[in-house]
Amino acid sequence: MTNTVIQGLPRWSLAVPPLAFVVLLLTWHRHLGVALLILVCAGLGAAVIAAVHHAEVVAHRVGEPFGTLILALAVTVIEVALIVTLMVPGGVKAATLARDTVFAAVMITCNGILGLSLVVGSLRHGTQEFRVRASSSALAVMTALVTLSLVLPTFTTSAPGPQFSPAQLAFAGVTSLVMYGVFVFVQTVRHRDYFLPVPSSDEVEEDEDGTHATAPSGQVALLSLGLLFVCLISVVGLAKTVSPSLESAVESAGAPVAVVGVAIALLVLLPETAAAVRAALRNRLQNSFNLALGSALASIGLTIPAIAVASIWLSGPLVLGLGGTEMVLFALTVVTSILTLATGRATLLQGAVHMMVFSAFIFLAISP
Incomplete structure (x- = not known):
């Protein structure tokens, strides 16, 4: 690999993704003792940091909102x-996972993520600005998707319990995919300008944070982009590796099964959390x-359509309705919101x- 290709990429950002992937291969389907658990957690944390760095490099090259979209889609x-992998064994946990x-x-x-970004951004910059049309349109789509996919199953009568019938599940999957596709089209093509950051006079100007640095080469x-995917595969794989220990800890504590989900x-969304907080610190809310x-x-x-297709061969019930x-x-x-x-x-x-609502969610998940 030539120096031209790696110019602008720190050595640690090149080393961490393969090392995290090696940790994943070494610990996959193995019982985690204390030493291995520490190694997996260290690899998970390092992979998250590297994923955020490479996502920002890609975002700087392709511009907004493509950069944030790539990270969100990849994760x-x-x-x-x-x-889907965790649901294959079936059982009570798989039904609601x-x-x-x-x-x-x-x-x-x-x-x-939204609340933490607002807190850290406002502590550093005071009042922060954003584009109402972009955020409100995303909120409208999100509200419709959650209502159609997770609220309605509690009230439908074609299947027993908070479940969709096969036809209803297919409809929810198609509707979710279409609505998300339309949103992505609006975000990236039709009204891309709605989703661009609001220019600010007090935006951080240091080149080292990447805000005004020269755009990287193709x-x-x-x-x-390739290293980003390696990082994300490592993050999710290591999260799956840690999940048995999490399940054991949840069972030992007598907490509900929902805590596993x-x-x-929380583990899977670590890269987005870190990237969102860094953006808020730069006054790019x-x-x-x-x-x-x-x-x-x-x-x-993406999850509802995938689950709708996977339900063809997955055994056991699929509970989607919220309590x-x-x-x-x-x-x-x-x-x-x-x-x-x-x-x-x-x-x-x-x-x-927002942080208090999030705290209430975590508390009630542990103590319903």
Whole structure:
């Protein structure tokens, strides 16, 4: 590999992805003792940091909103593969795993990532601005997708319990895919300007953070894209490797099965969380919103169709309907998000509100 290709990429960013993948290969399907568990967690953390770095390199090359879209899509595609893999054995946990993970992803992105971005951004920059048309349109699509895919199954009568009949599941899968496809078209083609960051006079100007640095070459961007996928595969694979230990810890603590889905979503969404916080620190809150809401949309818009197809050969029931507590939290999230996005300006207060809703979600998942 020539120096021209790797110019602008730190050595650690080149070394971490293959090392994390080696850790994944060495620990795959193995019982994790204390030493291996520490090694897996270290590899997971390093892979997340490297994934964020390479995602920013790609984003700098292709521009917004393509950069955030690439990261959201890449993580979600691998997340869907992880969910389907974990559902193959069947059983009680598999029946609700897709619902728990997707709903957890929605709450983490719309409250955790969005709220944390608002908090750290406002602490550094005071009031931050974003584009109302972009964020409100993403919220509208997200609300419709969650309602059609996760709320309606609780009230339909064609199948027993909070489940869709095969025809209803197929309809939900097609609807989710179409709505997400239309959103991506609007975001990247028809109204791309809606999703661009708001110019700001106090935006961080240091070249070392990548905000105003020279755009990387096409070769560097392609290399970073490949390493990004290696990182994301390692993140999700290591998350799956850690999942048995998480399940054992959940069972030992007497916590509900839904906590497993929450833990998986938290691990898988680490790259988006780190990237969104870094964007907020640079006073590019629109990028943070693109990541948070875009990840929520991708999680629903791709997971539901994939589960609908996978249900053809997966055994056991597929429970998608939310319970009463989850529907209340979702309604609170929608109302809070509408009020946050109404003015195009956000402060510490809005971030604190979203973080409190996220804290309530985590607390009630552990203690329903």
